[in-house]
Amino acid sequence: MERNNILEIFSYNMKRLRQNAKITQEELSFRSGLHKNYISDAERGKRNISLKAIEKLAKGLEIELTEFFLLNN
Amino acid sequence: MERNNILEIFSYNMKRLRQNAKITQEELSFRSGLHKNYISDAERGKRNISLKAIEKLAKGLEIELTEFFLLNN
Numbered sequence: 334m335e336r337n338n339i340l341e342i343f344s345y346n347m348k349r350l351r352q353n354a355k356i357t358q359e360e361l362s363f364r365s366g367l368h369k370n371y372i373s374d375a376e377r378g379k380r381n382i383s384l385k386a387i388e389k390l391a392k393g394l395e396i397e398l399t400e401f402f403l404l405n406n
Numbered sequence: 407m408e409r410n411n412i413l414e415i416f417s418y419n420m421k422r423l424r425q426n427a428k429i430t431q432e433e434l435s436f437r438s439g440l441h442k443n444y445i446s447d448a449e450r451g452k453r454n455i456s457l458k459a460i461e462k463l464a465k466g467l468e469i470e471l472t473e474f475f476l477l478n479n
Contacts, residue, residue, distance in 0.1 A: 338461065339457045339458065339460060339461035339464075339471065340457060340458070342471065343457055381456045381457050381458050382456065382457055383454045383455065383456050383457075384412045384413060384416055384454050384455055384456075384460075385412065385413075385454050387412060387457075388411065388412035391412075397475075397477075398412065398415065398475035399472040399475045399476060401475075402470075402471035402472045402474075402475060403472060404470075
C-alpha cells in the first residue's frame with residue numbers, strides 16, 4: 334500500500350506499532366494520557382496531531398520517534 | 407548536546423537540516439508556505455507544530471520525515 338501524505342503515514346504506523354505492542358487503544362490512552370477517542374481518531378488519520386501528542390504516544394508505545402514516520406513496513 | 411524532549415529534538419534537526427540545505431528561513435518560508443515567524447519560532451522550539459506543518463517543512467527542505475526526529479547527529 335502506498336501512503337501519500339503524513340496523516341496516512343503516521344496513522345498507519347501508529348496502529349501497526351500499537352498492535353505490535355499487543356495493547357488496546359484503551360491501554361494506549363491510559364499510558365499516554367490522551368483520550369481514547371483521540372487515539373481512535375489518530376489511528377484513522379483524522380487528527381492533525383502535534384509534536385507534544387506525538388511524544389506522549391511514543392512514550393506510551395515505548396518506541397523511537399522516527400518509527401512513526403517510516404515509509405516501508 | 408543531549409536533547410530531552412520532542413520540541414528540542416525537532417527544532418535542533420530543523421535548523422540543522424535548513425543550514426545543510428544552505429537556505430535562509432525566508433527561503434524555507436517561501437518553499438513551505440509557512441510564515442517566516444512560524445519558521446523562526448519552530449527552530450527555537452517555541453511551536454508545538456502539527457503533522458501537516460511538519461510535512462510542509464519536509465517538502466520545503468526536500469528531506470524524509472524521519473530526519474526531523476533523529477537523536478544523534
